[in-house]
Amino acid sequence: MANQAMVCCEDTVSLKEDKLKIGVVDRTFGDIDSHEPRPQRDYLTEIVCDDSIPKAKFESFLRSGVPPRDTALVSWQTENNVELIPVDKLEVLDRALYVGDVVKRNQKDAMSGTVVGNKTICSLLPAARSENYEIPPGLDELVTIHNVPSSELLNVHAYNEGALVVYKDWVGKIEDVFDEVAVRLSNNSVVVVEDPEELVLDGPHTSLRASSYERWYVGDIVKTKKYNLRRGKWIYGSFNPNIRPQGIVVQVRTIRVTVRWLARRFGRDPTHSNAWEPPTVLELDELESPEFRIYDASGAVADMLPHQENGAGPSYHVAEVCVGDRVRFKDVVRAAAKYDEPLRLPNNLPQGKLQLIPRTETLGYDMNVYMVAQTHSRVMVQWQDLTVTEESAKLLVPDHNVGDEDEVWPGEIVFTREEHKETEPELQWTNSPAKVGIVQAIKSRDRIATVRWFDSPLIRYFQHDLIPPTRTGELKPETEDVSLYDIQSHTTITRRRGDFVIIHKNPSEDSSNSAHDWFGEVVDLGLDGKLVVRLGASPVVRDVKVSYEDVTLVYSGDDELYPLADGIDGEPVGSSDDGVSGSDEYEEMWIEYEGMDGEPINSGDEHDWSTEEEDGADDDEEDESMPDLEPPESRSRPGSESPTDISSTHIDLNGDHSLSRGPVGASTEPPSVPAGAPPNLPDLNTEKLSPFVVLDTQPPSNHHYLHESPAVQSKILKRIAKEHKILRTSLPPGILVRTWESRLDLIRVLMIGPSDTPYEFAPFMIDLHVGASYPLEPPRAYFHSWTDGMGPVNPNLYEDGKICLSLLGTWHTDEHNESWSPDKSTLLQVLVSIHSLVLVKEPYYNEAGFDIHRGAPETKLNSALYTERAYFRARAFIVYALTHPSVVDPFRQELEYMYLRQWDNSPQLLNKAIAAAKEILVRSETDGDEERDGLRRISRGATVMLKRQVEQLEKLERQTLSY
Numbered sequence: 001m002a003n004q005a006m007v008c009c010e011d012t013v014s015l016k017e018d019k020l021k022i023g024v025v026d027r028t029f030g031d032i033d034s035h036e037p038r039p040q041r042d043y044l045t046e047i048v049c050d051d052s053i054p055k056a057k058f059e060s061f062l063r064s065g066v067p068p069r070d071t072a073l074v075s076w077q078t079e080n081n082v083e084l085i086p087v088d089k090l091e092v093l094d095r096a097l098y099v100g101d102v103v104k105r106n107q108k109d110a111m112s113g114t115v116v117g118n119k120t121i122c123s124l125l126p127a128a129r130s131e132n133y134e135i136p137p138g139l140d141e142l143v144t145i146h147n148v149p150s151s152e153l154l155n156v157h158a159y160n161e162g163a164l165v166v167y168k169d170w171v172g173k174i175e176d177v178f179d180e181v182a183v184r185l186s187n188n189s190v191v192v193v194e195d196p197e198e199l200v201l202d203g204p205h206t207s208l209r210a211s212s213y214e215r216w217y218v219g220d221i222v223k224t225k226k227y228n229l230r231r232g233k234w235i236y237g238s239f240n241p242n243i244r245p246q247g248i249v250v251q252v253r254t255i256r257v258t259v260r261w262l263a264r265r266f267g268r269d270p271t272h273s274n275a276w277e278p279p280t281v282l283e284l285d286e287l288e289s290p291e292f293r294i295y296d297a298s299g300a301v302a303d304m305l306p307h308q309e310n311g312a313g314p315s316y317h318v319a320e321v322c323v324g325d326r327v328r329f330k331d332v333v334r335a336a337a338k339y340d341e342p343l344r345l346p347n348n349l350p351q352g353k354l355q356l357i358p359r360t361e362t363l364g365y366d367m368n369v370y371m372v373a374q375t376h377s378r379v380m381v382q383w384q385d386l387t388v389t390e391e392s393a394k395l396l397v398p399d400h401n402v403g404d405e406d407e408v409w410p411g412e413i414v415f416t417r418e419e420h421k422e423t424e425p426e427l428q429w430t431n432s433p434a435k436v437g438i439v440q441a442i443k444s445r446d447r448i449a450t451v452r453w454f455d456s457p458l459i460r461y462f463q464h465d466l467i468p469p470t471r472t473g474e475l476k477p478e479t480e481d482v483s484l485y486d487i488q489s490h491t492t493i494t495r496r497r498g499d500f501v502i503i504h505k506n507p508s509e510d511s512s513n514s515a516h517d518w519f520g521e522v523v524d525l526g527l528d529g530k531l532v533v534r535l536g537a538s539p540v541v542r543d544v545k546v547s548y549e550d551v552t553l554v555y556s557g558d559d560e561l562y563p564l565a566d567g568i569d570g571e572p573v574g575s576s577d578d579g580v581s582g583s584d585e586y587e588e589m590w591i592e593y594e595g596m597d598g599e600p601i602n603s604g605d606e607h608d609w610s611t612e613e614e615d616g617a618d619d620d621e622e623d624e625s626m627p628d629l630e631p632p633e634s635r636s637r638p639g640s641e642s643p644t645d646i647s648s649t650h651i652d653l654n655g656d657h658s659l660s661r662g663p664v665g666a667s668t669e670p671p672s673v674p675a676g677a678p679p680n681l682p683d684l685n686t687e688k689l690s691p692f693v694v695l696d697t698q699p700p701s702n703h704h705y706l707h708e709s710p711a712v713q714s715k716i717l718k719r720i721a722k723e724h725k726i727l728r729t730s731l732p733p734g735i736l737v738r739t740w741e742s743r744l745d746l747i748r749v750l751m752i753g754p755s756d757t758p759y760e761f762a763p764f765m766i767d768l769h770v771g772a773s774y775p776l777e778p779p780r781a782y783f784h785s786w787t788d789g790m791g792p793v794n795p796n797l798y799e800d801g802k803i804c805l806s807l808l809g810t811w812h813t814d815e816h817n818e819s820w821s822p823d824k825s826t827l828l829q830v831l832v833s834i835h836s837l838v839l840v841k842e843p844y845y846n847e848a849g850f851d852i853h854r855g856a857p858e859t860k861l862n863s864a865l866y867t868e869r870a871y872f873r874a875r876a877f878i879v880y881a882l883t884h885p886s887v888v889d890p891f892r893q894e895l896e897y898m899y900l901r902q903w904d905n906s907p908q909l910l911n912k913a914i915a916a917a918k919e920i921l922v923r924s925e926t927d928g929d930e931e932r933d934g935l936r937r938i939s940r941g942a943t944v945m946l947k948r949q950v951e952q953l954e955k956l957e958r959q960t961l962s963y
Contacts, residue, residue, distance in 0.1 A: 006107075006397055007025055007090055007092060008025065008398060009028055009033075009034050010322070011024070011025040011394070012094040012095075013074060013091060014093055015089060022076070022373065022374060023075050023076035024324065025073070027039065027065070028073075029067045029072075032848070032849030037065040038065060039062065039065045040062060047073070047082045049085075050083060050086060050089070053085075058084060070087055071085060071086050074090070077373070093376070094374065094393060094394055095377065096377075097377065097393045099497050099498060099523065102114055102398070102399040103381060104399050105395070105396060105397075106858075107859070108860070108861060110444040111383055111385065111442075111444035111445070112399045112401070112407070112409075113383035114381065116381065116497065117379065117380035119149070119150075120150040120320075121149055121376050121377075122321060122372050122373075122376075123144050123372070123373045124145045124327070124370040124371065125144055125371045126143055126355075126369075127217065143353075143355075144352045145339050145353075145370070150375075152329055152330055154329075155321075155326070156369050157254070157326075158254065159174060159177050159287070159294065161174055161175065161177055163294055164294075164537075165292065165293065165294050166292070166295065166519055167259075167278050167286065167291060168274040169275050170263070172262055173262060175257075176257065177215070177256075177257050178254070178255055179255065180192050180196070180252075181196045181249055181252055184247050185237075185245075186243060186244065186246070187240065189234065189236050189238070189243070190365075191232040192233040192235065193228050194227075194228050194231040199228075201221070216252050217326040218251065219249065220248070220249040221246070222246070226245050228245070229245050250365040250367065251365055256283055256284065257282050259281075262554050262555055264277070266504045266552070293537040293538075322372065323372050323373065324371065326369055327369070327370055327371075328366075328368060329368070341353055378390055379391055379393050381396070384409060386440070400859075406485055406869065408487065410527065411525025411527055412438070414437055414439055414449070414487040414489050415436055415487065416433050417433075417485075417487065418434040419432055420433065420434045430460040430461065431462065435453050436453065438452050438475060446940040446941060447865075447941025449481070451481075452479050452529075454476070454529065455473050456473050458473075459472075461490065461492040464491050472547055475529050483941035485869060485944070485945045486944065493548050495551065496525070498522065498556070499521070499555075500522075500555040501533060501551035502552045502554055503517075503544075505546075516537040519537055519554070520534050520538075520544070521534045522534075524543075529547065529548065530545045530546065531547070531551060532544070533551065689736065689894055691735065691736055691737065692727045692729075693739075694738075694739050694740065694741055695740050696740075699743050700748070700890065702889075703748060706746065710743055710744075710745050713772065716745075716770070716774055720745065723828075727831075734751060734753075735751050736749065736894060745770045746769060748766070749765065749768065750765055751766070753874060757841045758874055759793075759794075760916065761909045762874040762875065763878065763895060764784075765891070766781055766782065766783050766803070768830075777809070777820070778809050778830070781805075782801040782803070783798070783801050785798070786877050786881070788876065790873055791873070793874055794838060794843050794846065803834065805834065805838070806820075807819070807829060808820070808830065811848075841867075842863050843867065844866035844867065868934035868939060869942070871935060871938070872945040875946065878909075878910065879952045881899075882895065900960040910960070914957060917950050917953070918950060920936060920937070921947060924937050924943050925943065
């Protein structure tokens with residue numbers, strides 16, 4: 001028995017028990033991009049729920065927008081309602097896949113492929129009946145026309161929002177379309193209504209419209225107010241107040257569009273009139289001008305286009321249709337002859353006859369408009385190993401790892417991460433890769449790419465811009481196998497199928513404005529280093545081959561596929577009306593601290609790890625001075641008050657952080673390591689590793705917030721003193737904190753990654769600033785990334801220093817994430833959250849919305865790939881910290897002690913890091929059935945990188961044998 005196809009957004013589905021009930025999937029549990037809260041806002045009709053789904057789960061969905069696992073939200077096209085329903089009650093009829101989409105046969109598969117071509121056949125319903133102007137109430141098989149290739153169809157609207165257009169020397173994107181709508185009333189009079197927005201759908205599909213006005217189609221049954229008719233432009237007849245203001249749309253004509261202009265043609269004299277940016281609003285005269293063209297690849301017949309280099313057949317089909325679209329036949333007369341008589345199809349469905357509606361019955365208007373009821377697609381896929389297969393679209397799944405920065409596909413241009421050292425002083429601010437090449441094939445499971453390098457390329461770039469002159473040149477004949485982690489596809493020059501580009505040199509001699517042969521769409525990536533670009537705005541659509549450096553990206557569909565989530569000031573995702581926070585289980589969550597060797601610290605006496613709120617009288621206490629870091633032979637500073645003994649801290653992740661005042665001790669020594677700590681845990685009470693110290697030196701010059709104005713208000717200083725009291729005695733092992741007498745608002749933190757995570761034994765440094773608005777606003781935090789441009793080490797720790805954390809106000813909050821509370825939140829909470837909730841074993845699930853997939857079989861591979869990458873990148877942090885001592889001030893001595901000292905009681909983290917990495921390499925290079933988890937067993941491509949890191953660590957080890 002064939003496996004049930006998984007359900008994805010935009011799938012066309014039917015009920016298993018009722019094949020004629022057809023709909024489109026709007027939301028699924030697995031598609032996090034569909035999880036906008038309050039889904040009811042998208043529909044006029046009330047969302048209903050299948051009886052098998054518990055009421056509590058349905059109510060949660062109506063708040064959060066996240067369908068329960070194994071359910072989907074479906075808009076039924078034939079029943080005109082929206083329903084949350086279990087996926088096992090659905091049958092997938094078709095899946096919307098387009099050229100350039102990255103797919104897999106199964107989410108567990110290592111290999112992905114790119115859709116390079118597709119063929120779609122449709123089932124059509126007449127959108128209007130000539131006798132009574134009614135839309136068919138359901139799938140009436142007697143009138144349904146089956147097996148219609150999409151290449152025979154055109155969208156009923158010539159101008160559509162999002163369409164790309166060329167006007168004079170400019171490329172733009174249509175933002176808004178304004179139509180005039182002609183309505184035929186029951187007395188055969190026709191009027192162009194004054195305001196189309198005053199029309200209301202009055203047919204069977206009313207309930208599916210999210211608003212009273214979207215875009216009107218020929219065949220829509222509408223109603224309006226009488227004044228909207230009276231003030232309209234009458235084509236036939238005149239206003240009659242006795243005629244009901246209801247009728248059928250017989251014509252929709254675009255009279256105006258607004259365009260966002262994207263780019264200008266290269267090579268044109270900037271003083272030429274065509275080089276001036278056109279107006280944002282284009283009227284009918286401009287739209288009908290020969291200088292205006294819509295990018296429309298359907299202007300060519302598919303079988304007249306050239307075959308692709310990969311042998312996939314003609315370049316991808318040129319008409320994309322979806323269920324619910326309104327279409328016309330390109331040649332309705334030929335279609336009428338082709339679909340002339342009813343018959344039985346091979347699947348025993350009756351084939352409806354195409355019955356033309358004569359214009360003589362409709363006052364000359366063309367009412368031969370059809371609604372797409374079903375689609376069935378087959379796609380050509382080029383896999384990463386360069387094989388090409390034809391597949392049923394519904395049996396493939398979108399690859400959710402497509403955004404992976406280390407994923408590449410055949411035909412893409414790639415750079416080595418190693419750079420060429422620029423010798424020209426005036427160009428040393430640019431980046432120049434050591435090698436540039438074209439991917440020939442990929443061994444997905446091994447994370448190895450086969451690459452042909454260009455012979456003498458000249459590529460310089462800065463951020464996202466190429467710096468001219470640029471040259472790729474000729475490819476060398478030989479190939480080389482390299483780790484995927486050693487190369488990158490860079491936005492400066494990488495192009496993918498579906499990208500729209502401007503060609504620098506016109507491919508034809510005709511340089512007139514009407515040629516429009518300088519703009520097109522990338523439809524194929526050649527293994528010879530050339531792009532195939534379709535000139536879809538040219539009067540004769542054709543494909544041309546150009547070099548990567550000869551095109552400039554204008555627009556990519558990926559730019560708008562993943563909109564940003566609501567800002568932190570917006571409505572929290574998953575928030576509820578009654579303000580209920582999280583589940584009881586989450587409310588009771590405790591953090592289990594780990595030592596530097598990763599063993600959990602035993603609980604010991606619970607009172608050692610819980611605190612209560614300090615009483616209000618403490619607010620009036622004078623600020624206490626803080627002990628500083630002194631050499632062993634130095635004495636404590638005179639006048640130091642004994643700190644309050646706060647044994648430990650219990651962190652409540654819902655914001656309840658309180659302190660329990662213990663007896664005032666007579667010693668300034670910090671408290672001992674909690675009972676039950678592993679014997680080989682470094683003694684954090686020693687002066688070498690004091691968890692918290694106030695230094696009498698100046699802050700380091702590389703502190704990110706050094707030049708911020710210091711906080712001098714007494715109220716803030718008192719709050720800082722309280723924070724210091726907590727940090728002084730409550731820091732868990734693995735976190736060291738330093739501040740300065742001269743700048744108590746500045747803090748620097750050193751964290752050692754927890755064991756049994758990809759961050760084990762690695763140091764991470766963070767700068768904090770307590771500003772003038774503290775504690776009303778959270779502290780500002782900056783992460784020092786030492787990956788040298790290799791990419792982020794964690795989804796929440798950006799290379800630019802940003803730390804995504806709800807406590808810091810840089811991450812959206814929901815029922816599982818706390819926000820900053822001026823009364824309850826503390827700096828300690830921030831540090832423990834980073835250490836315990838960010839530096840985790842499976843960082844892949846830290847990505848926004850990914851946590852709901854934790855443990856799901858289909859995400860294990862992607863998680864393992866992220867983990868192995870984080871592991872070897874974190875090894876680079878060890879190397880960097882130990883070879884750049886001035887950067888890590890004031891932790892130079894602490895790092896030397898933890899990593900380099902060979903004393904019996906020293907942590908010797910460098911030795912442990914080397915041993916752990918070697919163990920991973922041995923296990924990964926040994927054949928076995930053990931599943932790769934990215935932490936204890938990694939891919940071949942990752943071993944290449946880890947071996948390189950081990951060599952650098954061993955070099956450091958040899959240099960420090962004298963310690």
